[in-house]
Amino acid sequence: MDERAARHNAKMKAxxxxxDEMMKAKTEEKGLIIVHTGAGKGKSSSGFGMVMRCIAHGMPCAVVQFIKGNWETGEKMLLQAHFPEACRFFVSGEGFTWETQDRARDVAAAANGWRIAREQILDPAIRFVLLDEINIALRYDYLDLQEVLDFLLTRKPPMTHVCLTGRNARPELIAAADLVTEMTLVKHPFRNGVKAQMGVEF
Known part of the structure; x- marks a missing residue:
């Protein structure tokens, strides 16, 4: 073994x-409150990646989509066609706020989505719940932030994971969460006139 390889080997052993010593102290298990936020792409995509991971582990899931409406997205088509027993899929939004242009309808749709979300989170059969774009509903006060926080912190079953996605996550939600990831926008083709691409964004 040459000197460089020996140094590398010693470093990796250390x-x-x-x-190994650090992992000895990591023994707790719990259902996490997870937040994906930020201006960059990948918040929902990461949430759906977790859904697929849970399905592979035999952990039943539920998805509640806020805001987006009845888009025929790839993830929705895949889950409904191939994994309907493993993942329940609910759409409560009617489209982005600039499309509906009706606050009362948006508030009612968000409230219905939150009702469904609570039912899924409390269902002992469900292990992971994705609340897709709920951060938008919270940002525009379509839902009461304190009610959502109180429910997640006091009524969520101890081993159920809940992932909340969307830009501009409220600071109080970030503080309450166990795991927070902010997607940073570095470059996006939309700024150069390229529309959303199938398989990449929907």
Whole structure:
């Protein structure tokens, strides 16, 4: 073994030893409150990636979509066609707020989505719930933030994971969450006149 390889080997052994020691203290298991936010692409995509991961592990899921409306997205078509028993799929939104142009309807749709979300979270058969774009509903005060926080913190079953996606997550939600990821926008083709692409954005 040459000197460079030997140094690398020694370094990796030290890292592994430190990691093994650190992992001994990581014994707790719990259902997480997860937030995906930020201006960059990938918030919903990451949430649906978690759904597929849970399905692979035999963990029943539910998806409640706020805001987006009845788009025929790839993830919706895949889950409904191939995994209807493993993942329940609900659409409560009627489209983006600039499409509906009717606050009362948006508020009613969000309230219905939150009712469905509570039912799914409380169902002992469900292990993971994706609340897609709920952050938008919270941002525009279509839902009462404190009610959502109180429910997640006091009524969510201990081992149920809940993922909330959408831009501009409220600071109080970020503070309450166990895991928060902010997608940063670096570059997007929309700014250069390219419309949303099938398989990439829907």
């Amino acid at each position: 890292i592994k030893s430190a990691r």
